Amino acid sequence: MSKQVVLITGASSGIGKSIGEYLHQKNYKVYGTSRNPKQKELNGIHFVALDVTSTSTISSAVAEVLQQEGKIDFLINNAGMGITGPIEETPDEEIKKVFDTNYFGVIKVIKAVLPSMRAQKSGFVINITSIAGYMGLPYRGIYSATKGALELTTEAFRMELKEFGIKMTNIAPGDFATNIAAGRYHAPVKEDSPYKKNYGNTLKLMDKHVSGGEDPIVMAKKVHEVMQEKNPTIHYKVGEWLQKASIALKHILPDKMYEKMLMKHYKL
Template sequence: MSKVVLITGGSSGIGKSVGEFLTQKDFIVYGTSRNPENYKNSKFSILQLDVKKNDTIKKAVNAIIASEGKLDVLINNAGAGITGPIEEIPESEIKANFDTNFFGPINVIKAVLPQMRKQQSGLIINITSIAGYMGLPYRGVYSASKGALELLTEAFRMELKGFNVSMTNVAPGDFATNIAAGRYHAPLIDDSPYIKPYGDTLKLMDKHVDSGSNPKLMAETIYKIINAKNPKGHYKVGEFMQKFSIVLKRILPDKIYEKLLMNHYKL
């Protein structure tokens, strides 16, 4: 029987690419969007779901189980970018980002676990970020939200072993998607002490996304993970130097690694 897959944020970017790839491989795919009526031409089903609203999460998960009788794979892909000097980002925007990138995935996981326990099988894939392995200047809130999800997964993996439910992280680097357009950008304030370094860093970040890797690489990786007998806890997908930056953080003294990042961002 074909595996049933739920992808949050499946209407665009990485989620859409993964959904289309898995559909071609004969999976039964359900994506989600806050506004599914805008995606009537999708190659797979799009359900209404807002990761900030528990009632929509439960409704979508229950609809899949009622229709298919099972749910084999959850891909927690919905996420939001955020940039700015931490001092100048409103607290409400920091909380909103964590609601989407951290608490949202937790609530979707909680919604699917009863069915996966009942089946005695299941796989949950959390899409994090290479940025979650390090505190990046003017992306500190994003780094923190994705890093928190990485650590949560490590704990979850051990708690779920007895139910034959697996969980893993996939941390992408920069991919050519529309994430930059959907980010919250703290405004460039004329009299801010951060205006030049933040403005320069913002241009560099957008350039990285525009020249990023093809999202199909993420789709191929996730397909391999779904077919793996015993998925690892962490996967990194992206350009060599992006992945190698994680290795460097492990082996270099803190001050040297910090200097490398500051040179990269021209700070």
């Protein structure tokens, strides 16, 4: 019996790397993408060049995997970037760049893979979102918006794909110990900014959360668990109890009370 084939975007580091290496250990054929792969294979991950903002590289990467394997059983959309800053002071081009990566790029990759999945009458698309996508977080509002948009789009996509035997779900991680903080765009803390104090303090708190986050292997194991589901649910959350509880509280508490709770958490 041939191995099931997995394509993971953003597999050169962090959560994507952990997922790829773990799935290789579980006997999947794993293809991982990065914009500029440094090697063709590492720790069981076969790398292909792909930039989620470039349609031509997406098409080439998907074609390469299909040529080698004849199928893609699982697509895991993990590639993404972070962004922080007061929305008023975040440059428009940076807002557009993060939407191009975290939202429009994901849609482009899905579109490229769907025809082959429809032809084989099976397939499973897993979108890695974020617990931040369930709420508008101060100084991380644009990031929250990109992940929240993907959560909602997946809800619609699932219903459109059911007749073709294709499954789709979201898995939303909380804070994990990865290099996302180093790679994200930070709007500078300006000396003359009215947001200087609160943004500066919130930025330190966010970096502390990431550096003290869980091991990405926890996320890898959850992804593998979800991959075994015959009838996956729409939303999964992975993170510390408090992070997951914050989503439940948003549905229970009055809006202004929830807002006050967030502001207290971020010391605003």
